[in-house]
Amino acid sequence: MDYSQFLLMKPEISLALTLIVLLIADLFMGEKSKQYFQPLALVLFAAHTAINFCDCCGGSCMAGQSEAFSGMYITSNIHVFVKNMLNVGTLLVFLFSFEWNKKENKEHIAEFYLLMMATLFGMYLMISCGDFLLFYIGLETASIPMATLVALNKKRNESAEAAAKYILTAGFSSSVMLFGISLIYGSCGGSLYFCDVVKNFTAEPFQILAMIFFMAGVAFKISLVPFHLWTADTYQGAPTSVTAYLSVMSKGAAAFAFMVIMWKAFSNIDVKSTFVSWTNILWWIIVITITVGNIFAIRQKNLKRFLAFSSISQAGYIMLGLMSGTAEGMGSMVYYILVYLFTNLGAFGIISNIEDKSGKVGMDDYNGLYETNPKMAVVMMLAMFSLAGIPPFAGFWSKFFIFASAAQAGEYLLVFLALANTIISLYYYLLVVKAMFINKSDTPIATFKSDKMSLIGITVCTVGFLFLGFISQIYEQIIAWSFGI
Amino acid sequence: MSSYEIFVIVFIMALVMVLGGSVIGLLLSPKSKNNQKGEQYESGIPTRGTSWMQFKVGYYLIAILFLMFDVEAVLLFPWAVIMKGMGVEGLYAVSFFLVVLILGLAYAWRKGALEWK
Numbered sequence: 001m002d003y004s005q006f007l008l009m010k011p012e013i014s015l016a017l018t019l020i021v022l023l024i025a026d027l028f029m030g031e032k033s034k035q036y037f038q039p040l041a042l043v044l045f046a047a048h049t050a051i052n053f054c055d056c057c058g059g060s061c062m063a064g065q066s067e068a069f070s071g072m073y074i075t076s077n078i079h080v081f082v083k084n085m086l087n088v089g090t091l092l093v094f095l096f097s098f099e100w101n102k103k104e105n106k107e108h109i110a111e112f113y114l115l116m117m118a119t120l121f122g123m124y125l126m127i128s129c130g131d132f133l134l135f136y137i138g139l140e141t142a143s144i145p146m147a148t149l150v151a152l153n154k155k156r157n158e159s160a161e162a163a164a165k166y167i168l169t170a171g172f173s174s175s176v177m178l179f180g181i182s183l184i185y186g187s188c189g190g191s192l193y194f195c196d197v198v199k200n201f202t203a204e205p206f207q208i209l210a211m212i213f214f215m216a217g218v219a220f221k222i223s224l225v226p227f228h229l230w231t232a233d234t235y236q237g238a239p240t241s242v243t244a245y246l247s248v249m250s251k252g253a254a255a256f257a258f259m260v261i262m263w264k265a266f267s268n269i270d271v272k273s274t275f276v277s278w279t280n281i282l283w284w285i286i287v288i289t290i291t292v293g294n295i296f297a298i299r300q301k302n303l304k305r306f307l308a309f310s311s312i313s314q315a316g317y318i319m320l321g322l323m324s325g326t327a328e329g330m331g332s333m334v335y336y337i338l339v340y341l342f343t344n345l346g347a348f349g350i351i352s353n354i355e356d357k358s359g360k361v362g363m364d365d366y367n368g369l370y371e372t373n374p375k376m377a378v379v380m381m382l383a384m385f386s387l388a389g390i391p392p393f394a395g396f397w398s399k400f401f402i403f404a405s406a407a408q409a410g411e412y413l414l415v416f417l418a419l420a421n422t423i424i425s426l427y428y429y430l431l432v433v434k435a436m437f438i439n440k441s442d443t444p445i446a447t448f449k450s451d452k453m454s455l456i457g458i459t460v461c462t463v464g465f466l467f468l469g470f471i472s473q474i475y476e477q478i479i480a481w482s483f484g485i
Numbered sequence: 486m487s488s489y490e491i492f493v494i495v496f497i498m499a500l501v502m503v504l505g506g507s508v509i510g511l512l513l514s515p516k517s518k519n520n521q522k523g524e525q526y527e528s529g530i531p532t533r534g535t536s537w538m539q540f541k542v543g544y545y546l547i548a549i550l551f552l553m554f555d556v557e558a559v560l561l562f563p564w565a566v567i568m569k570g571m572g573v574e575g576l577y578a579v580s581f582f583l584v585v586l587i588l589g590l591a592y593a594w595r596k597g598a599l600e601w602k
Contacts, residue, residue: 023588027595
């Protein structure tokens with residue numbers, strides 16, 4: 001075996017090392033030194049993030065794609081970039097949860113960090129897969145610790161309910177997906193490598209069936225309608241920082257992996273019908289996802305539930321990037337996930353901050369927030385504007401690019417429907433703004449001072465979704481790294 | 486005769502043998518009924534209570550730890566068979582695997598999963 005192949009897996013190796021060091025540290029730390037675990041975890045993970053970030057941006061760019069382990073593991077600049085995005089997002093989640101860990105999660109601080117990193121490791125593998133098996137292993141590594149994280153607040157019944165729903169749907173979806181993968185193995189020449197599957201994928205009915213099973217399994221993870229039913233309950237019951245992680249990182253990683261697999265394994269260029277068949281299915285899924293997510297979001301009174309439905313409709317927008325099959329499609333999708341990461345984490349940062357201080361998550365509890373906590377209210381408003389896609393903010397540009405890429409493929413009706421849905425979404429995002437700025441309340445959330453860590457996180461998010469749209473180099477660089485079918 | 490025809494004949498014969506045997510048994514055998522005969526077999530101990538009851542979560546922990554070593558043994562057997570052929574490389578791979586597993590055990594031990602409370 002050629003051990004130099006491991007050099008390609010730099011992000012995975014540094015993450016695994018961080019994880020193992022923290023695990024050993026947790027084992028041997030005494031009762032007194034337990035308080036240093038959290039700062040240690042933060043510093044180590046920040047170092048991991050910084051090293052990989054420098055590696056991605058500074059010089060050591062790969063030309064094209066490289067493979068390791070005979071095509072099992074694939075990496076390129078765009079893969080590394082997506083991993084870096086996930087790193088930054090996870091770091092932000094760690095910052096938001098610092099105070100919550102200290103107060104409410106004293107007994108399981110180490111587990112929180114270790115499980116988060118384990119899921120992240122699974123996502124890395126998912127992103128870099130060149131084979132259905134590695135994808136499956138990555139998916140399971142990402143979703144089994146996730147269920148534990150959802151149940152972390154084990155004294156609360158809701159948390160247990162959320163975890164039960166999550167683990168049951170995750171198990172069900174992965175069994176459906178495994179069945180699909182086994183059919184693919186049987187009908188595509190006895191190989192699970194994408195490059196072999198695509199050669200034998202001729203869109204026979206049997207293969208289409210296999211592909212639909214596979215798509216259904218992944219759609220559970222990205223929570224696309226009609227596989228979204230677990231989302232709201234799980235998001236509501238999970239600890240808020242875990243919800244933030246679930247709604248951004250888990251979705252973004254699965255969406256990227258989904259795109260790579262659909263393009264690499266199911267798009268035989270010689271047989272044009274293969275591409276047409278799955279884009280037709282996806283067309284309907286996107287329309288239903290965006291519409292259902294939006295309509296259900298309107299009636300939500302709990303902000304976490306509200307953001308769950310909003311994230312369902314956002315997942316629909318993310319899927320628009322798959323329709324074109326060009327480098328622009330991939331680039332706009334990665335850019336969308338990047339902007340969505342900062343925006344949604346900003347919103348969740350504020351929600352978790354307020355929940356820590358006052359224990360309130362209802363939309364009505366936010367009435368009059370502007371009078372007591374003006375800065376929080378303004379940042380929340382900006383995040384909502386960005387999620388809705390109002391022009392100067394990054395959310396507008398990401399929507400613009402992803403619509404443009406779908407329109408390039410000639411999907412005008414789809415883009416029109418998505419645009420119409422943006423207007424619906426504007427209504428419910430503005431409901432939150434209205435609650436904070438216009439509605440009066442006799443018992444508003446008391447003025448509070450948030451902790452430093454959350455403040456740093458919220459500031460980074462705000463800077464991200466305010467200025468990301470203006471730095472065009474980022475988008476151009478992503479496009480330059482992306483590839484099409 | 487093609488192989489499919491042979492298959493069909495064997496299939497029908499198998500059905501006839503199995504079903505016929507049990508039908509003849511049903512018709513000819515003497516019958517006696519009592520409650521004990523209807524119970525599940527529990528190694529001779531009479532069953533009592535329902536299966537929907539709470540039991541100590543400690544059983545789960547022990548079961549999972551047992552499973553860990555069970556799987557470990559299953560994975561070590563094939564290596565043991567071709568140990569010489571794999572050489573030093575195989576030894577490294579297996580030691581890495583063992584170290585990871587032992588780390589897991591150490592974690593469980595340290596967190597008190599092995600204490601019966």
